[in-house]
Amino acid sequence: MKQKVYIETTIISYLAARMSTNTIMAGRQVLTQDWWEQYSNLFDMVVSELVFQEAKEGDPVAAQKRIDYISEIDSLTISDDAVHLAESLVKAGAIPEHYGEDALHIAVCAVNGIDFLLTWNCKHLANAFLRHKIMETVEDEGYQCPVICTPAELMEE
Numbered sequence: 001m002k003q004k005v006y007i008e009t010t011i012i013s014y015l016a017a018r019m020s021t022n023t024i025m026a027g028r029q030v031l032t033q034d035w036w037e038q039y040s041n042l043f044d045m046v047v048s049e050l051v052f053q054e055a056k057e058g059d060p061v062a063a064q065k066r067i068d069y070i071s072e073i074d075s076l077t078i079s080d081d082a083v084h085l086a087e088s089l090v091k092a093g094a095i096p097e098h099y100g101e102d103a104l105h106i107a108v109c110a111v112n113g114i115d116f117l118l119t120w121n122c123k124h125l126a127n128a129f130l131r132h133k134i135m136e137t138v139e140d141e142g143y144q145c146p147v148i149c150t151p152a153e154l155m156e157e
Contacts (some may be wrong), residue, residue: 005043005154006109006146007073008119009054009066011036016065028120028151035118035151042156043116048076048108050101076114082107085141094133099124106134110143117146118154126150 014025014032047070055066085107089095095103102124109117119125126148138145 002042002044003115004113005040005045005116005118006076006105006114007045007047007051007070008105008117008121008125009051010120011118011151012051012055012066012069014120015069016062031151032120035155039151039155044074046074046076046112046114048105049078050104050108051075054101076108076112078104078108079111082111085110085138085143088141089134089137092133092137094130094137095124106138106146106148109146110138110141113144114146116154117148118151119148120150122150126153 011032014029015036017029019029020026051070052067052075055070056063082104086095086100086103089103089106090097090100095106102121105117105119105125108114117125124130131148134148135145
């Protein structure tokens with residue numbers, strides 16, 4: 001049985017965007033494309049209603065590209081349990097108050113037993129300083145925390 005990976009919105013944004021002239025962003029785009037092409041088939045990929053909502057925002061042409069990437073991926077619903085866990089993450093200070101959507105990505109994964117949360121959001125999700133508090137809060141609520149990582153971390157090399 002394959003492990004499950006939740007594709008957070010930043011991954012789709014990097015896949016669908018025009019190649020950046022910013023060296024760091026261009027490098028992330030290449031890593032994301034490499035992961036998508038070479039490693040995504042090793043996992044059962046999922047998204048959530050929230051990913052679809054976020055992917056639809058902004059320029060309509062870019063939004064359609066993002067939606068095209070995820071249209072065939074299974075989508076998880078946002079349950080009351082996930083909302084409660086997200087609120088707990090914010091209340092505990094694991095995720096800043098103004099970034100409740102980031103907490104909801106984690107919560108949807110935890111409630112659904114997802115193994116990995118794949119993201120380029122290193123400010124509030126794949127952040128070494130927040131990792132312990134996120135894990136502690138999720139586990140205190142009775143769930144197992146997904147491994148929150150970037151595509152570079154989820155390559156078998």
